[in-house]
Amino acid sequence: MKVAFNQATTMKYSTLQNDLELCETYGYDYIEIRLDKLRDYLREHAAEDLKSFFDTHRIKPYAFNALEFVTFRDKAGYQQIIDDLQFLCQMGETLACSTIVVVPTFDIGDYTRSQIKEETARVLHELAELAQPYGARLALEFCGYPNCSVNTFDQAYDIVKEVNRDNVGIVLDCFHFHAMNSRIQDLQNADPTKLFVVHIDDCEDLPVGALRDHHRVWPGEGAIDLESILSTLREIGYRDMVSIELFRPEYWEWDVERTIRVAKETTENIVRKYFEIG
Template sequence: MKIAFNEATTLHNSTLKQDLELCEKHGYDYIEVRLDKLKEYLTEHTTDDLKAFFDNSHLKPYAFNALEFITFRDEAGYQQIKDDLQFLCEVGDVVNCKKVVVVPTFDIGDYTRSQIKEETVSVLRELADLAEPYGVKLAFEFVGYPTCSVHSFGDAYEIVTETNRENIGVVLDCFHFHAMKSSIKDLKKADPNKIFIFHIDDCEDLPPGALRDHHRVWPGEGAIDLDVILSTLKEIGYSEMVSIELFRPEYWEWDADRTIRVGKETTEKAVSKYFAVDQRV
């Protein structure tokens, strides 16, 4: 299994340029490039500079993260989503990054589950049409907050299945899976080819509905049953990649080199119980 780094883990203590250099130093295979860090990078660099880095490194781009709150938008907000997707597709065409994470909207009011499904399927299909000419796939990420319109793996997978598009899949994030008690039975029934991205993390031992991103901790240091998730992935035949993604303010206060190193070490330790990993460093 290939090891990736999600830039949220160094959201406030590093830049894309520094993340690239440190991920290469510590032997990561992939990086998930954040949209905000990418835009900041491009104020002083070009997409050709980014391409040159990847062309001369072991590290490769795996996905852009993320287009947030894609559903139930007003006209201007939805146009911004489409503009950002176009931008990422064009950058991805240069640097060979062919996945984009997309996230549903929170606090939408009194929509029924069927209305949420209908809206989300419709939006995903339209965005898929925009991405398809570039060969870009969209990874739909449910969020394990009670206020998110799609907050379980089962609902997200059902929506992705309903879209019936080759370039639409799901993000499986251990934190979000645990936070609202997604069913392991749903994961056991999933097609591994529809899991486009796998995020690993752990969290403090709070009850369902109370967990938030700042409660995340390094894999193996919290309350999530990672063994069940990892063994189930092995059982269904998923072995593509795993990406460390945390939003813990404590870790943002560390030196970025330490954050990226510990992310690699804890991810490898958790995953290597079930999958072969290339320990380059």
């Protein structure tokens, strides 16, 4: 199992360059590049500078995170999604990074589950068609909040099956899986090749529907049944990667090097119980 670092974990005070250098120091295999940090980097550097870094270092890019709120958009909003997708596809060609995380929209009003499925499948199909010539693939990330249009694993997986494209899969985020009581049996029945990204994290012990990003904690220090999730991933044959992703303001205030070191240590401590690391 490879270990990745998601830049949300150092979102407030760090930069892409800083995260890369420290993740290289602490032996991460991959990084998930945040779109905002990538744009900040490109204000002072060229894409070829980033390519050169990856060409000469151990760490590699795994995914771009993220195209947000891609469904139920007006014409201008949807065009911005398409423009951002094209930008990331072009960057992906340069950096050899083929995965783009996409997030469904929140607070959509009184749409039914069938309408949500239809809209999300339509958008994923259209975006995947645009991404196909670049060799890019889209990973749908359900978010475990009551106001997210796609908020459980089974709902997201059903949509991905409906789209039925090789370049469309799912993000399994342990926090989001736990937050709205997604069912372990649904993961047990999943095709591991459709799991494009796995985010590992933990959280405080709050009721269903009450958890938010700032309740996340280091893996193994919270209430998520990581044992069931990781053992199920092993049983279904998933072996690709896990990416540590936290949005905890407390950790953003830490020294960035400490955050990246602790993220690696806590991730490996829990993952190595079920997988060989590296």
